[in-house]
Amino acid sequence: MMQKVQRFGSAMFVPVLLFAFAGIVVGLSTLFKNDQLMGAIARPDTFWYKCWYIIEEGGWTVFRQMPLLFAVGIPIALAKKAQARACLEALTTYLTFNYFISAILTVWGDFFGVDMSQEAGGTSGLAEIAGIKTLDTNIIGAILISSIVVYIHNRYFDKKLPDFLGIFQGSSFVVIISFAVMLPVALATAYIWPMVQGGIASLQTFLVGSGAFGVWVYTFLERVLIPTGLHHFIYTPFVFGPAVVEGGIVTYWAQHLGEFSASAQPLKELFPQGGFALHGNSKIFGILGIALAIYVTAKKEKKKIVAGLLIPITLTAMIAGITEPIEFTFLFISPLLFLVHSLLAATMATLMYVCGVVGNMGGGLIEILTLNWIPLFHSHGSTYLFQILIGLSFSVIYFFVFRFLILKMDIATPGREKGEQQETKFYTKQDFKAKKHSEKEVSAGREHEEDQAVLCIRALGGKDNIAEVTNCATRLRVSVYDESKVQPDSEFKALGAHGVVRNGKALQIIIGLSVPQVRERVEKLLDS
Structure with missing residues (x-):
């Protein structure tokens, strides 16, 4: 069961890989359209503004079509054969599912407690997906339907039919079965999802109301579950889904970046939900302290080798937010160090939140710079100075804690290997x-x-x-x-x-x- 859950968690990461570039495009566009930073050149009637508006609209593609991307992306990881055909089957079935939902609610909306006459978006619980007015199941619905299709695909794609039915083999057969399955699934969704939406609204109220405690628990779980692959289930509903804000923190933050930039009101008051996207700070400040501790505790004759190993993976973690190489380096050797890392990461994020730091900070320096510091520093500079001060303080804490544990427990981190582990390197x-x-x-x-x-x-x-x-x-x-x-x-x-x-x-x-x-x-x- 754990293997299946891990496999499913990794599948959700396929479309997520697209968000980094799209986020940077939207962030830079918002920055260059801000007349408070750019001056008269960024007024709405200028050629400069219009050019960046066009670029920004292209950047919004990923965020506005997230359900479709997840519907198509899941089969890439989960389909055991003919992944490209599985993607086509999933897209077709997902659209069919939404057409069913739209028709059911148009006919029996009163019975299910849904008013289809409302505009999509807002608190209506409705959304427009590929031009279909339907229930806003966001990426959760896309993941569910796509997973069902992948199961059917893996089971029936190679099914041999009689010769006179040969035209219905392969993808056609998968879509036929999926079509039949989607009708009861759509009915069940129309009945259950409005109640789920009510629950999500309550969850949002609870988590925002729980303040610092909620931020600590969220950040701790997001880090400590990385070895199991289950951390995707922690951050995805918050960052890309509707757990605390409609459309997810990434989309909401980018949509309101201009509004936050123009306001002198504290960021924590403008967007308290942004406390659930501070886990990227450990990738910058925490990893720096860990790397320094590993280097300092290495044997003298191996320090140059360790430096050559640590510098590229540390820069990768800090700049791009890809932490697996360095985190797994000490995770393999001592799970205790990884647990301490998770505890410190949660504490750092919580302290930052208490001091007013919120935003979209799940990645590395590139994301934090383009989506937070650069566009907002002129109006919220003091908040970010607190963030940097806290972060650097935790770099020092990380360094001394890791150095103490490595020496006290004689942990064989890179450069301290013994016996058969004498060679300190990652082979190429x-x-x-x-x-x-x-x-x-x-x-x-x-x-x-x-x-x-x-x-x-x-x-x-x-x-x-x-x-x-x-x-x-x-x-x-x-x-x-x-x-x-x-x-x-x-x-x-x-x-x-x-x-x-x-x-x-x-x-x-x-x-x-x-x-x-x-x-x-x-x-x-x-x-x-």
């Missing part, structure tokens, strides 16, 4: 090639074996030992039939992996941002 593909070329015996098929995907399959025990393959942002997630056939972690590191998380038959191979390409090559080889 080039290292592997050099090693292979230095061996005396070279088989005829060695050049082909140097492909990372081929060797990854071999390290996992061969094709017959692999049950499922998927990925998230940086990890290749694999389910195997027999975990005893899987090679040691050193074999995966020799392929360029940063490490391996093992949980019985479920493995997570830390590849990096190139993991989607690795997964595709692995799947092609498994199908060949």
Whole structure:
């Protein structure tokens, strides 16, 4: 069950990868349209303003069509075969589902307590999806319908029908079954979802009312669940869904950035819900302190090697918000350090919130700069100065806490390895090639074996030992039939992996941002 939940969580990350660039485009456009910052050139009647308006509208594509993106994105990760066809099936079925909802509420809206005469948006509970006026199920509805379609696709896509029905095989057969399934699902949604919307409204009131305690719990869970892959379920409803604000924090913040910029009212009063998107601060200030502690505690003769290892992954975490390489480095060695990291991250975010810091800060410096500091510093500079002061203070706290624990408990962080772990490095593909070329015996098929995907399959025990393959942002997630056939972690590191998380038959191979390409090559080889 845990493997299935992890696989589903990683699937939700596929469309999320698109949000970083779109957010930057919207943030920069808002910045360059702000006449308080840019002067007369940014007045609405200028050519400059009109150009940036056009660019901004393009940036809004991802945020305005999030349900469609999730409907299409889920099958990319979950479909076990013919992912492209599964995407088409999911899109078709999701549109069918919304047409059913629209028709049901048009006919029986009074029975279900929904007034279809209201305008979409606001508190009506309605939305326009691909021109269809329907219930606003947001990404939750898209994920549900897409997941149902993927299940049907995996089960019936290869179903052989009689020859005279051959035209209905494959995607057509999946859509036919999905069409029949969508009618009862739409009826159930029309009955249940209005009650869910009421519950969501209550949840929003509770969480906002819980203040600092709610922020602490949210941030702690978002960090501590990263090793399980379940952290997606924590932040997605808040950041991209309707848990605390309609449309999610990312969309709401971007939509009201101009309003926040023009107001002298404290940000915490303007948008208290923004306290649930401060977890990115640990990626900047926390990781800095952790990296310094790992470097300082390394053996003297290994400090240069450790610095070469830490600098790129620390910069990646701080600038882009991709923290897996450094977090998993010490997670593999000592889960206690990761727990301490989660506790400190939650405490830092909470203290910032208490001091008035809110916003869209789930990523790294690029996101915080373009969507927070640059467009709002002129009107809320004191708030951000408090944020930076608190963040740097926690960098110091992180450093001393991690340094104390590493030395006190003699934790074998990079540069402190013992015995068989003497070599301090993350192996690359080039290292592997050099090693292979230095061996005396070279088989005829060695050049082909140097492909990372081929060797990854071999390290996992061969094709017959692999049950499922998927990925998230940086990890290749694999389910195997027999975990005893899987090679040691050193074999995966020799392929360029940063490490391996093992949980019985479920493995997570830390590849990096190139993991989607690795997964595709692995799947092609498994199908060949």
